[in-house]
Amino acid sequence: MDIEQIRADTPALADMVYMNAAGAAISPEPVYNGMAFILDEESRMGGYHAHAKYTQELEVELYTSVAKLINAKPSEIAIVESATTAWQKVFYSLALTWNKGDIILSSTLEYGANLVAFLHVKKLYNVDVKIIPDNEFGEIDCQAMDAQIDDLTAAGKNIVLIAVSHMPSNNGLIQPAEQIGKIANKHNIIYLLDACQSVGQYPINVKKIGCDYLTTTSRKFLRGPRGNGFMYVSSKQLETIQPNVLDFFGAELDGANNYKLRKDARRFEQWENAYTLRAGLHAACDYALDVGMHKIWKRGQIVATKLRAAIAEIPQIHIADLGAQQSSIITCYHENKSSKEMLTFLEEEKIYLALASDSSAPWDGEKRKLPEKLRFSPHYYNDENDMDKVIEILKIAAQ
Numbered sequence: 001m002d003i004e005q006i007r008a009d010t011p012a013l014a015d016m017v018y019m020n021a022a023g024a025a026i027s028p029e030p031v032y033n034g035m036a037f038i039l040d041e042e043s044r045m046g047g048y049h050a051h052a053k054y055t056q057e058l059e060v061e062l063y064t065s066v067a068k069l070i071n072a073k074p075s076e077i078a079i080v081e082s083a084t085t086a087w088q089k090v091f092y093s094l095a096l097t098w099n100k101g102d103i104i105l106s107s108t109l110e111y112g113a114n115l116v117a118f119l120h121v122k123k124l125y126n127v128d129v130k131i132i133p134d135n136e137f138g139e140i141d142c143q144a145m146d147a148q149i150d151d152l153t154a155a156g157k158n159i160v161l162i163a164v165s166h167m168p169s170n171n172g173l174i175q176p177a178e179q180i181g182k183i184a185n186k187h188n189i190i191y192l193l194d195a196c197q198s199v200g201q202y203p204i205n206v207k208k209i210g211c212d213y214l215t216t217t218s219r220k221f222l223r224g225p226r227g228n229g230f231m232y233v234s235s236k237q238l239e240t241i242q243p244n245v246l247d248f249f250g251a252e253l254d255g256a257n258n259y260k261l262r263k264d265a266r267r268f269e270q271w272e273n274a275y276t277l278r279a280g281l282h283a284a285c286d287y288a289l290d291v292g293m294h295k296i297w298k299r300g301q302i303v304a305t306k307l308r309a310a311i312a313e314i315p316q317i318h319i320a321d322l323g324a325q326q327s328s329i330i331t332c333y334h335e336n337k338s339s340k341e342m343l344t345f346l347e348e349e350k351i352y353l354a355l356a357s358d359s360s361a362p363w364d365g366e367k368r369k370l371p372e373k374l375r376f377s378p379h380y381y382n383d384e385n386d387m388d389k390v391i392e393i394l395k396i397a398a399q
């Protein structure tokens with residue numbers, strides 16, 4: 001991997017140390033240029049005419065690139081406003097078929113917004129959520145999950161969904177997505193993977209994972225713009241899934257009294273879209289594919305492992321990450337100083353990261369009862385100088 005070239009494609013990285021890819025990464029120039037190009041064309045000829053001129057890019061090539069990134073078919077992709085929108089569209093559409101007493105399985109590390117949706121369907125439909133047991137590393141214990149499904153089924157329960165966050169945003173754990181997929185498929189249970197922190201970080205292969213649905217955002221490790229995300233809907237699910245909301249893009253009016261559902265995943269989209277942002281997503285996917293997802297993952301692992309180990313050496317700072325295998329999300333806290341205070345100190349030195357609070361994984365927050373944490377999320381574009389500077393300044397901040 002040519003790190004110098006990658007950094008040259010992202011000039012902002014020369015003036016700061018940026019380690020907040022889990023919040024919103026810095027986009028490379030082609031992403032900005034892709035968006036600026038469509039914006040410029042729209043301002044020149046009007047949005048509808050610009051769309052007509054670039055239909056091939058915006059309606060065909062974009063979907064081909066997104067699909068390629070996760071090894072799906074273009075017909076299995078829908079682009080929406082955010083990861084949460086994608087997840088909710090799937091979740092509340094599935095909920096149309098649920099009945100009182102049905103069960104959803106999820107993990108201790110589920111994302112806070114998803115947890116609100118669980119509580120909401122519990123209130124609305126009396127659908128219950130059960131937490132899958134963790135193993136000694138805090139990951140989903142797949143054997144225990146298999147047994148839990150057997151037990152619930154033997155007790156006459158109907159398990160309607162397994163919903164899991166692949167890489168939680170509040171610590172560096174990675175859930176065993178493929179093994180979960182094997183068990184979900186064995187029991188014929190729908191599997192929804194929230195891959196918001198893993199797309200762009202890890203070489204996602206939906207066929208290997210065996211998920212029915214996958215949802216993610218553009219702005220995090222994929223390095224796209226804010227304000228869009230996408231979902232994968234497997235061809236098998238497309239045979240039956242009915243979106244809970246539809247307009248005349250998701251369905252075609254057949255006279256005034258009937259409609260025909262779109263055959264592809266775009267039944268989850270609406271007619272009006274931000275094409276500027278879509279051009280940014282397209283450029284971000286192409287950029288990641290050009291660099292190579294396996295190379296990105298390998299480099300990210302080297303950077304994160306080294307940084308996590310160096311942070312762990314600093315007196316009074318404790319690493320708060322779970323997981324046997326870990327992502328580029330590194331969380332830690334100081335014994336006596338607040339993370340907010342530490343963050344301010346680091347920002348004064350132009351080191352940008354984030355705080356990780358319990359709201360992003362409330363069940364984990366209740367379980368571990370840790371203080372608010374600092375969250376470093378480096379990416380493949382961070383170099384040795386970045387790591388040295390973080391360690392140097394963090395040592396001073398910790399004193």
Ligand SMILES: Cc1ncc(COP(=O)(O)O)c(C=O)c1O
Binds near residue numbers: 085168
């Ligand atoms: C695991 C996980 N899921 C979902 C989301 C929500 O993403 P968005 O803000 O794009 O809706 C996040 C955001 O941090 C996340 O970390």
